[in-house]
Structures are given as C-alpha cells and as structure tokens.
Amino acid sequence: MATLSIHNHNRDSAGYTYVYPVISRRAGGVSVGINLNPNNACNWACIYCQVPNLVRGSAPKINLQQLESELRGFLSDAVHGDWLQNHAPEGARELQDIAFSGNGEPTSAEEFPAAVEIVGQVLQEFGLANALKIRLITNGSLISHQPVQQALESMAVMQGEVWFKLDRATVDGMTEVNQVSDNMVAVKRRLIASAKLCPTWLQTCWFAIDGVPPSPEEIAAYLDVVREVREHIQGVHLYGLARQPMQLGAERLSALPSEKLEAYADEICSLGVMVNVNP
Numbered sequence: 590m591a592t593l594s595i596h597n598h599n600r601d602s603a604g605y606t607y608v609y610p611v612i613s614r615r616a617g618g619v620s621v622g623i624n625l626n627p628n629n630a631c632n633w634a635c636i637y638c639q640v641p642n643l644v645r646g647s648a649p650k651i652n653l654q655q656l657e658s659e660l661r662g663f664l665s666d667a668v669h670g671d672w673l674q675n676h677a678p679e680g681a682r683e684l685q686d687i688a689f690s691g692n693g694e695p696t697s698a699e700e701f702p703a704a705v706e707i708v709g710q711v712l713q714e715f716g717l718a719n720a721l722k723i724r725l726i727t728n729g730s731l732i733s734h735q736p737v738q739q740a741l742e743s744m745a746v747m748q749g750e751v752w753f754k755l756d757r758a759t760v761d762g763m764t765e766v767n768q769v770s771d772n773m774v775a776v777k778r779r780l781i782a783s784a785k786l787c788p789t790w791l792q793t794c795w796f797a798i799d800g801v802p803p804s805p806e807e808i809a810a811y812l813d814v815v816r817e818v819r820e821h822i823q824g825v826h827l828y829g830l831a832r833q834p835m836q837l838g839a840e841r842l843s844a845l846p847s848e849k850l851e852a853y854a855d856e857i858c859s860l861g862v863m864v865n866v867n868p
C-alpha cells in the first residue's frame with residue numbers, strides 16, 4: 590500500500606471491508622474511517638459525492654465481529670507496529686479520530702448503535718478512549734430514529750461528536766445539491782435534536798455549479814438557519830471541493846476561490862459561530 594494523501598480516500602486501501610485509514614484534512618492527520626456502507630448505498634445522492642458507483646439505498650447487514658477484528662488489527666499495526674511510518678506522510682503520522690464516514694449514510698445501518706459500542710470498547714482496550722475522538726459524519730436524515738438517538742447518547746458519553754451535513758438551506762437548494770426532498774423545519778428539528786444528544790457541528794460544502802456560486806438567497810437562507818441554531822451547535826466546518834466528485838454531471842462543478850470561501854466564513858463568524866474553513 591502506497592503512502593496516503595488527502596486526495597487518496599480509497600476505502601480499500603488497507604484491505605479491510607469496514608475499516609479504512611485516510612489522511613484527513615478534516616482531522617489533520619490519520620483518520621480511521623469506519624465504513625458501514627461497503628455497498629456504496631446512501632439515501633441521498635449529493636451531486637458532489639465522492640463515492641464511486643453510488644446507489645440509493647441503505648447499509649447492508651454489518652458483520653460486527655469482522656468490524657471489531659478489523660479495528661483491533663488496524664490499531665494494533667498503527668499503535669504497536671510501523672503502519673504510520675510506512676503509510677502516512679511526515680507530519681501526519683498521528684491517529685486523530687475514528688470517523689463513521691463511509692460510502693453512504695452510516696446511520697442507515699441497523700447495527701450502527703452496536704458499532705458505536707464496539708468502537709468505544711476497542712478504544713478503551715488500546716488506551717485511546719480519551720485520545721481519539723469518535724465522530725459521526727452524517728446527512729442527519731435519520732437522527733429522529735430512536736436507535737440512532739441512543740447511539741448519539743452513547744457517543745456523547747465517549748466525548749464523541751456529530752458532523753451534520755447542511756449544504757443548502759432551501760428546499761430547492763437541497764433538491765438540487767443533495768437530491769432529496771426535505772423541508773427546512775424538519776431539518777432544523779433533527780439538527781437541534783442531534784445537538785441536544787451529542788455535541789454537533791454543521792458541515793457545509795460550497796462550490797460553483799456551471800461556474801455560478803451559491804445564490805445570495807441561498808447564502809441568506811443558510812445564515813438564517815445558523816442564526817436560529819447557533820446556541821445549539823459547536824460551530825461550522827465549511828468545505829470547498831478538494832476531491833473529485835464521482836457522480837454524473839461532475840464536470841459542471843468547480844471549487845470556489847479560497848478568498849470567496851473565507852469571505853463566506855467571515856459572514857458566518859459574524860453570527861458569533863466558530864468556523865473552520867477547508868477550501
């Protein structure tokens with residue numbers, strides 16, 4: 590296996606089904622990904638999604654025993670062996686987090702709550718419980734489901750956090766970018782529910798479509814949502830397009846200049862919210 594980079598997020602890179610280490614600009618080092626969607630199935634179909642051969646659907650049945658053994662095997666190589674030395678570039682040879690973030694929506698797996706418990710136990714065994722944060726990268730659509738809420742409560746006890754996707758804050762915007770039909774009242778309700786159960790960040794990806802950035806109306810609607818939820822959330826992670834979108838029509842998308850993203854970040858910051866920008 591070659592040295593990883595932020596551009597190589599190949600989920601097969603370590604030869605496992607569920608566990609995939611990546612160099613993460615998000616985490617600033619090696620993020621241990623847990624992929625509960627090896628079938629590339631998601632209930633959304635974001636136009637910028639980087640999952641190859643994405644299909645609509647839910648996670649398949651998860652083999653929890655295999656997940657546990659893969660995680661133990663990888664951590665053993667990384668903590669007691671030379672995996673970091675051999676595969677991570679200099680300056681990024683540190684495990685940063687464990688992220689439920691795979692080829693689809695992790696919370697669509699029936700076994701998601703059990704997987705959270707397993708990750709917590711294995712981290713304890715390796716003495717990493719307080720050193721590695723457990724993150725859930727989610728589109729938030731299933732947060733109202735009781736088992737998902739229980740898992741979020743467990744994550745909170747483990748000092749975990751949720752990154753809740755909000756790319757557009759209008760019905761038309763979500764329909765275009767995330768290819769789902771949802772309403773903003775429900776989205777805000779789920780977001781606040783998530784934040785009450787476990788510390789929650791907004792995760793937002795902004796880019797141009799056919800050379801056109803998000804419209805002033807979209808930006809205003811987004812800022813309105815942030816204003817409404819700001820006392821509940823930890824902050825905002827604002828992303829550009831760093832990796833190649835893998836969906837049909839990807840050629841229509843382009844990254845915004847970093848100054849533009851920074852200017853958007855300043856607007857969000859002016860609402861009294863912490864913003865991390867990753868152009």
Ligand code: SF4
Nearest residue numbers: 631633634635638693
């Ligand atoms: S929610 Fe995530 S995995 Fe699902 S389509 Fe969007 S970017 Fe891809």
